[in-house]
Amino acid sequence: MQFKDYYDILGVEPSAGDAEIKTAYRRLARKYHPDVSKEAGAEEQFKAVNEAYEALRDPQKRAAYDQLRTRGYRPGDEVQPPPGGYGYGQGGAPEGFDFDEVFAGGGAGGGFSDFFESLFRRQGGGGFSQQQARGAHGPADLRARLAVSLEAVYRGDSVRVGLNGKTFEVRVPKGVRPGQVIRLAGQGTRGGNLLLEIEYAAHPQFEVDGRNIIYTLPVAPWEAALGATISVPTLGGKVELKIPASSEAGRKLRLRGRGLPNGSSTAGDQIVELEVQAPAPEGDAQREAYGTLRDAFAGKWRRE
Incomplete structure (x- = not known):
C-alpha cells in the first residue's frame, strides 16, 4: 500500500484551514470533472481530488491521517497502518455505538484507494462495529454511516453497498436527510439488523x-x-x-x-x-x- 499526500493533491499546506481546503477542492473538482474536462487522465485526477477531500474535510479523519503523516512518509512510500487504524472513529459517536463508514458505489465518494480504505476502515467484521442489541449470544445490530451522492438523494436512487462479500441494493429515500437511518432487517449479526445512517458525500459542484x-x-x-x-x-x-x-x-x-x-x-x-x-x-x-x-x-x- 502506497502513501498518498492528500495536501499535495489539493495543492494546500498542512496548516490550511477548512475553508481553504474546501476552496481548493471545488476548484480542482471543476477542473477535472469528467463531464467537462478534456485533459488526459482527468477521471483519475478527479477521483484523487475527491479522495483527498474526503480524508481532510472530516476532523477525525484528518487527525488520523496527520498522525500517520508525521512519520515522514513521502508519496509512493510503502506503508501499512497497524490493525485498528490510527484512532479514527474514537469518540464523538452516540453512547453505545462505534461507527465506521461505508460508501455507496458509483457516487462521488466511491472508488477510494487501498491506502484510504486501510487507514479509515477497522479490521475485522467487514469494517462494521457491533452493538449487542439483544444479549451476548443473540442477534446483534450492525450500524454504519452510508455516504450517498446528492444526485441519489434528489432522485431516490438505489445504490449498492458491499459487506462481508455480500452486495446489497439499498434504496435511498427521496429527500432523505443526514442522520436518518435505513434499516435492513436480518442483515446484522445472527439475524440482527443492519442500520445505515445517512450522510451526504462531498460534491464537486x-x-x-x-x-x-x-x-x-x-x-x-x-x-x-x-x-x-x-x-x-x-x-x-x-x-x-x-x-x-x-x-x-x-x-x-x-x-x-x-x-x-x-x-x-x-x-x-x-x-x-x-x-x-x-x-x-x-x-x-x-x-x-x-x-x-x-x-x-x-x-x-x-x-x-
Whole structure:
C-alpha cells in the first residue's frame, strides 16, 4: 500500500484551514470533472481530488491521517497502518455505538484507494462495529454511516453497498436527510439488523444548506455587466439561467424548486452565487481589448 499526500493533491499546506481546503477542492473538482474536462487522465485526477477531500474535510479523519503523516512518509512510500487504524472513529459517536463508514458505489465518494480504505476502515467484521442489541449470544445490530451522492438523494436512487462479500441494493429515500437511518432487517449479526445512517458525500459542484442547494457560478465581467443567459447544472439536469445586467460579484439568484425534495412539501431551491472572474488574456488582440476596457473605465469603477 502506497502513501498518498492528500495536501499535495489539493495543492494546500498542512496548516490550511477548512475553508481553504474546501476552496481548493471545488476548484480542482471543476477542473477535472469528467463531464467537462478534456485533459488526459482527468477521471483519475478527479477521483484523487475527491479522495483527498474526503480524508481532510472530516476532523477525525484528518487527525488520523496527520498522525500517520508525521512519520515522514513521502508519496509512493510503502506503508501499512497497524490493525485498528490510527484512532479514527474514537469518540464523538452516540453512547453505545462505534461507527465506521461505508460508501455507496458509483457516487462521488466511491472508488477510494487501498491506502484510504486501510487507514479509515477497522479490521475485522467487514469494517462494521457491533452493538449487542439483544444479549451476548443473540442477534446483534450492525450500524454504519452510508455516504450517498446528492444526485441519489434528489432522485431516490438505489445504490449498492458491499459487506462481508455480500452486495446489497439499498434504496435511498427521496429527500432523505443526514442522520436518518435505513434499516435492513436480518442483515446484522445472527439475524440482527443492519442500520445505515445517512450522510451526504462531498460534491464537486454543490453545497447543501438545509433543503437548498448552493452553487457558485463563474461569470465573465461582460456577462455580469451586460447580462447573459448561461446553462447552469442542477441535480435534475442543466437549466438556462438569465443573469441580469449590472450584476456584481456575490449576487445570489434563485432557481425555485431545484433543491432537495421534501416529501409532499415544497422542494428546496438552488441558490446560484455569482463569482466574477477575469480570464487571462491570450494574444495581442485580447490584451488590447483589456487595455481599451481599462482606458474606458479608468478612475470610475473602484469603490472607496
